[in-house]
Amino acid sequence: MTGTNWAGNLTYHATALHQPGSIEELSALVAAAPSARALGSRHSFNAIADTTGVQISVAGLPPVVEVDAAAREVTVSAGLRYGELVEELDQAGWALHNLASLPHISVAGAIATGTHGSGDRNGSLASSVAGLELVTADGTVRSVRRGDPDFDGMVVSLGLLGVVTKVTLDIIPTFQIRQDLYEGVPWESIETDLDAITGSAYSVSLFTDWGAGGAGQAWVKSRADAAPREEFFGARPAARQLHPLPGEQADVATTQLGAAGPWWDRLPHFRLGFTPSNGEELQTEYLVPREHALEAIRAVRALAPRVQPHLLISEIRTIAADALWLSPSHSVGCLAIHFTWRMHVPEVTALLPVIDAALAPCAARPHWGKVFETAPQRLLEAYPRIPDLRALADRLDPEQTFANRLTSHWLSR
Numbered sequence: 337m338t339g340t341n342w343a344g345n346l347t348y349h350a351t352a353l354h355q356p357g358s359i360e361e362l363s364a365l366v367a368a369a370p371s372a373r374a375l376g377s378r379h380s381f382n383a384i385a386d387t388t389g390v391q392i393s394v395a396g397l398p399p400v401v402e403v404d405a406a407a408r409e410v411t412v413s414a415g416l417r418y419g420e421l422v423e424e425l426d427q428a429g430w431a432l433h434n435l436a437s438l439p440h441i442s443v444a445g446a447i448a449t450g451t452h453g454s455g456d457r458n459g460s461l462a463s464s465v466a467g468l469e470l471v472t473a474d475g476t477v478r479s480v481r482r483g484d485p486d487f488d489g490m491v492v493s494l495g496l497l498g499v500v501t502k503v504t505l506d507i508i509p510t511f512q513i514r515q516d517l518y519e520g521v522p523w524e525s526i527e528t529d530l531d532a533i534t535g536s537a538y539s540v541s542l543f544t545d546w547g548a549g550g551a552g553q554a555w556v557k558s559r560a561d562a563a564p565r566e567e568f569f570g571a572r573p574a575a576r577q578l579h580p581l582p583g584e585q586a587d588v589a590t591t592q593l594g595a596a597g598p599w600w601d602r603l604p605h606f607r608l609g610f611t612p613s614n615g616e617e618l619q620t621e622y623l624v625p626r627e628h629a630l631e632a633i634r635a636v637r638a639l640a641p642r643v644q645p646h647l648l649i650s651e652i653r654t655i656a657a658d659a660l661w662l663s664p665s666h667s668v669g670c671l672a673i674h675f676t677w678r679m680h681v682p683e684v685t686a687l688l689p690v691i692d693a694a695l696a697p698c699a700a701r702p703h704w705g706k707v708f709e710t711a712p713q714r715l716l717e718a719y720p721r722i723p724d725l726r727a728l729a730d731r732l733d734p735e736q737t738f739a740n741r742l743t744s745h746w747l748s749r
């Protein structure tokens with residue numbers, strides 16, 4: 337046994353956790369393993385990182401943060417958590433285009449599942465991957481670059497193609513962000529002005545419990561030179577620092593109230609210095625093409641009485657399209673509907689097919705790192721490049737060393 341995931345809702349079945357200190361050691365380990373899974377920072381809520389063989393962490397490989405200013409790229413060791421590289425990057429004058437709500441997740445784990453932040457013009461974190469180095473099942477070290485054949489299948493890989501050791505990311509000049517929060521966005525505004533709301537800033541998140549009052553909070557992250565708004569689509573400016581969950585300690589959240597600060601200290605919702613303990617929560621998230629956004633919101637609102645007893649909070653955000661085969665925002669800009677659940681495992685498990693059925697008409701794609709119940713046939717409809725990934729995995733990993741029960745179910749492999 338190798339412990340639990342971050343949320344503690346599952347215990348991994350792996351027989352051992354290896355943390356090689358060199359690429360040579362990693363190659364030998366992979367080549368000898370009949371069954372293996374790479375393990376990142378354990379933040380996924382489902383068994384995607386589990387195996388009955390061995391888990392391999394790349395967190396012990398020598399740390400690398402190498403900026404290539406001319407190419408506007410940074411190459412980082414795959415096991416680094418975003419929070420461990422952002423300040424160094426900032427000090428060198430550079431930034432990543434976006435971050436997830438939490439900076440504590442590993443780069444390789446985030447990109448393997450298509451993790452994203454928010455913003456109409458911001459693609460997922462995986463969309464900024466310009467290159468990868470990975471060790472495939474036979475122990476070979478391979479490098480791939482954007483534009484190479486199959487590259488678009490290799491980034492959001494669900495860990496099926498090998499152990500990623502280095503990731504090259506696009507960078508942009510560093511920038512400052514201000515974060516303004518507004519309280520009480522009515523459903524009427526969301527119905528009439530959704531595109532204007534999500535397009536009103538660099539990154540916008542709406543938090544709701546699906547109650548009659550609409551979105552209790554809007555988190556609006558703008559470039560520092562943007563003028564603050566007195567009013568936000570019927571919502572009032574927050575007069576104090578807030579946590580997405582009413583009543584929770586707000587000092588764990590990144591600085592609000594319009595104070596400008598570096599991108600890495602404003603784009604996540606939670607502060608880097610705040611170390612989350614095991615979270616008493618589960619998460620589910622679906623991404624729907626923008627054309628179905630309101631239909632999807634209405635479908636979840638109709639489920640409010642069933643959802644609310646088990647919900648801590650929902651977040652609504654947007655993600656730009658990318659070309660990556662298994663990305664939840666593959667080829668189309670999306671609205672994401674996220675659920676942070678109470679740790680009500682049986683009740684949430686029973687609700688998952690209900691939510692999936694409600695969102696299926698909206699061509700909803702589940703987030704690979706969270707809990708969901710979607711039949712393989714529907715996954716195939718939502719993710720039409722699944723057969724291409726399967727073929728790529730068959731080529732790079734013919735013995736299915738990196739498959740596990742969950743990925744084989746999803747991919748009907």
Ligand SMILES: Cc1cc2nc3c(=O)[nH]c(=O)nc-3n(C[C@H](O)[C@H](O)[C@H](O)COP(=O)(O)OP(=O)(O)OC[C@H]3O[C@@H](n4cnc5c(N)ncnc54)[C@H](O)[C@@H]3O)c2cc1C
Pocket residue numbers: 342373374375376377378379380381384385394414415435436437438441442443444445446447448449450451452453494495496498499500501615619703705706
């Ligand atoms: C509190 C919290 C907040 C979150 N916020 C967001 C959010 O804002 N947006 C969002 O989209 N998601 C969010 N997530 C989900 C999270 O980003 C994903 O679950 C992500 O995959 C976690 O990364 P990890 O390093 O913990 O990966 P793990 O859970 O350890 O592994 C996930 C997958 O990545 C693969 N993997 C890990 N390392 C490697 C490697 N070196 N090579 C190949 N494959 C590898 C694993 O095999 C597995 O398939 C959140 C999760 C939590 C717990």
